[in-house]
Amino acid sequence: MSLDISQLRTETPACKNLIHFNNAGAALSPTPVTRAVFSHLEREQEIGGYEAAVEAQGASENFYKAFAQMLGCSEKEIAYADSATHAWNKLFNAIAFKPDQTILTGQSEYASNYLAFLHLAKHKGINIKVIPNNEDGLLDLGLFEAAIDKSVKLIALTHVPSQSGVIHPAQAVGKLARHHNILYLLDACQSAGQVILDVESLGCDMLTGTGRKYLRGPRGTGFLYLKESCREHLEPAEIDLHSASWTAKNTYELRQDARQYESFECFLAGKIGLGVAVQYALDIGLECIEHRVQSLANSLRTQLQELGNVHVHEQGEHLSGIVTFNKQDKPADHLHAQLQSHGVNTSVLRLANSQLDQKQRQLPDINRASVHYYNTEEEIARFCDLVAAS
Ligand SMILES: Cc1ncc(COP(=O)(O)O)c(C=O)c1O
Structure with a gap:
């Protein structure tokens, strides 16, 4: 079964006004x-x-x-x-x-x-x-x-x-x-x-x-x-x-x-x-949801990596809709604020709240973009352009 993305976005009115890549924070509720x-x-x-x-x-x-x-x-x-x-x-x-x-x-x-x-x-x-x-x-x-x-x-x-x-x-x-x-x-x-x-x-x-x-x-x-x-x-x-x-x-x-x-x-x-x-x-069907979320997230990881100065922190085939990364010489908070000023929602994950994991991986504060099935490839392309320009 394929998803009717246009209908799903109509039932998610904020899609008209912003790019919501903060679904791991709080996703947009459907009408x-x-x-x-x-x-x-x-x-x-x-x-x-x-x-x-x-x-x-x-x-x-x-x-x-x-x-x-x-x-x-x-x-x-x-x-x-x-x-x-x-x-x-x-x-x-x-x-x-x-x-x-x-x-x-x-x-x-x-x-x-x-x-x-x-x-x-x-x-x-x-x-x-x-x-x-x-x-x-x-x-x-x-x-x-x-x-x-x-x-x-x-x-x-x-x-x-x-x-x-x-x-x-x-x-x-x-x-x-x-x-x-x-x-x-x-x-x-x-x-x-x-x-x-x-x-x-x-x-x-x-x-x-x-x-x-x-x-x-x-x-x-x-x-x-x-x-x-x-x-x-x-x-x-x-x-x-x-x-x-x-x-x-x-x-x-x-x-x-x-x-x-x-x-x-x-x-x-x-x-x-x-x-x-x-x-x-x-x-909608959980299998369709899982498949679409993972394929959008994989696409986002690939396109971020192609920018050259962005490090994506997770690798592998079987990954979730959560994408974590840092842009070279760009504090996570600055990038987050710049994206938000263009109507793009993301999160920053703080080292201080991750004493086991981020500390072990020697990661600073990191940016998180988390996609859902109602996001689109067009949004991913725009997101990557904004990250590149920030
Ligand atoms: C893995 C995980 N467990 C638990 C929680 C806590 O959820 P809640 O804020 O609903 O208590 C979160 C929230 O970010 C989470 O990411």
Whole structure:
């Protein structure tokens, strides 16, 4: 199936005014998503928030249906969260770590996840083992396997990092996790919406992500997947009247699904909007999306490299929509500002926020251009002209 790019761009009105290469920051939401958010907010204004919630029960349930279809799991294994960080921390903090147990992770682990490891190490005396990437920038699977021992309680991997276009071998890590019977938490924040995610073949017990990036959902939304058979081994760190019922003065019962990690209060308009965004992606076809994003990103890398004075940081065949680079003698912030003045959105990734990865690769602050399927070859050509002229 081929994509109707012109229609998809019509449903992405800002495409008329700017070149949005900041999809790894926050992608542009399509009109059906924005409309769903607005119309729920309007109903809250018209009839009241609780009353609008009752009316929107079906739309709210669609959130679980859409994610279950996208991830190949049951609706009972999906929960809403207000960000990827909160989703990830809810699961991480539900694990009963004992002192001297180990978290095994990789060089590209997301900064906030690593901060959570440091926090736990400080308070509970757990160990953190970080496996370096190989020369292709991918998690070194040989070293990773060799680091597995009886002390490893959790394997935590970031699938697609913020600061590089690589796609880590999440499935191979899943095989190791299964073989050694170790909990496996996959951060799919940057991969959800641009890479096909099937939790069975990934072999993960837990997976988290955000709404606003490649899924094109509203800001302030996220989700988690928790494998049904894993749920009983975890214990939510906080509960409320949504995640549990108060059965008698001194007793309570947790909900028997992943929603035991949700709270009663949530940004319902955003949750509905994210459900619509996932359905929108499913209707387009995740395979088509993955193929188009990767081919646009490869084209961008090739054309940037051809400029001669631009260094593209990732190499290889199987890369994501994230392209990272530096222009010779041009601080990343300056280039970012100049591009923005021409209506081009990109990001700067700061060395200070990447103590494991950018530091290891001896990279300064770097520029990031992240493309989505609604971007075009014409935009890439214009972008490269602007980078050349900056
Ligand atoms: C790999 C990765 N994980 C987690 C996050 C955090 O997402 P959120 O801001 O929704 O908490 C990000 C955000 O950039 C990310 O790139």
